[in-house]
Amino acid sequence: MEIALEKVCDLIVHARAFDVKEGMTDPRSGSNETDDRNFGSLAESGTDRGEEEMRLVIDGLNTDEAASLIALVFVGRGDMEAAEWPDAYRLAHERMASGALSPADWLMGIPNLGDLLEEGLAGLGMSCT
Template sequence: MADLPFNSARIEELVLRLNAVTAKEGTDVPDLGGNAADDEVAATLQETDGDLSRDEITQEIYSMNDEQKDALVALFWIGRGDAEPEQWEETKVLARQQHEGLVSRYLLGQPEAGEFLTEGLEKMREYGVE
């Protein structure tokens, strides 16, 4: 039986933060103008240099050990439908072999990363892994 090398609550928290970051967009208009009350909403959805969310995710993933990083990519792939829970060990090995660069950069570059991690976690739970 497969084991997750991290607490599923940690992944759920990571998903929430990934979703918050991927919902943001780059600043298109430096001076929003218009109604000050409306400007606050637009500014909330725009990523700025002082926004720590992306850096915090990068740091959290960077602090994971190699096994956890491989499992995170494998969980993402399972959620995306590239592998099945029964192939957990093989998928982790494949993640180690094929994934180059920072795992955080890879996941942050995927608009549906949170959705796929959630789906992967659900599939693993259905398979009997908690």
């Protein structure tokens, strides 16, 4: 694995925080702030700082580190076995090189990313604990 375990563990924490965020519950309710007791004003607006931070961390990784994260997802979700790590890592590199895979977009689009990264680490005999 070409990424420090600490970086993966940090990303797992960020990914889990990102996963539990809720979007607006009723963006077109038709009510006004007074009628809904101002609940609408509690919804986050604008850019999510957690999402921004996670994207910056992923975009700041070098190619080998990003490929390692993607390969961990392949192993974590069962696409490939831990014994196939070299193939998973190579495949991640190939997909990134072809432009078919933007690491930040792809990784952040996975709903249970933190769990999959953790499963991938477990498959390789590693843990954040």
